[in-house]
Amino acid sequence: MPEPTLLAVIDMQNVFAEADSPWRTPKFADVVAPVRRLATTFGTTTVFTRFVAPAEPAGSWRAYYAQWPFALQPPDAQLWEVVPELADLADRTVSAPTFSKWSQLAALLEPGGRLVLCGVSTDCCVLSTALEAADAGAEVVVIEEACAGLDDNTHTKALEIMDLYAPLVRVVSLDEGLALARPGS
Secondary structure, three states: OOEEEEEEEEOOEHHHHOOOOOOOOOOHHHHHHHHHHHHHHHHHHEEEEEEOOOOOOOOHHHHHHHHOHHHOOOOOOHHHOEOHHHHOOOOOEEEEOOOOOHHHHHHHEEEEEEEEEEEEOHHHHHHHHHHHHHHOOOEEEEEEEEEEOOOHHHHHHHHHHHHOOOOOEEEEOHHHHHHOOOOOO
16 A cells, blocks of 8 residues: 655665775765664655666666676675665665666655655765656655765755755755654654
């Protein structure tokens, strides 16, 4: 049954956390605790997303994976797993070979419902998901302290860009985001 409010934890995976990964998000570790707090508070209305490589890249993805061939691994590869610090909360997980996860999340949210986003990276998968969801009519809320970007500059710019979409997309504090888990908020 679709939820009126859904917390989507975007791509908190090994490939973005590990120090030797070419896709490492430098402040990944800084957002694990806020993400855990959100997922615990939202409980069963939480879904984790995973970015995975396609079996066969097509279109512009061919050039992308030519640049990043290490990532052409099957969906069950260790690099695509949710990090151990959050894996116990990832009972509900959806995967996609795209930056935006809206196509996978749309069926889990009531029409016109609220999608709360956190995770990585602010300047790629969080941004892509937020904008596509807002275009589809979902109310989108991004939790600033629970997102990390490729660097501080692009993280800040991505938040500023999403904030330009207000009231379709709102960027809020962790405390404001936690309050959204309460019925009627």
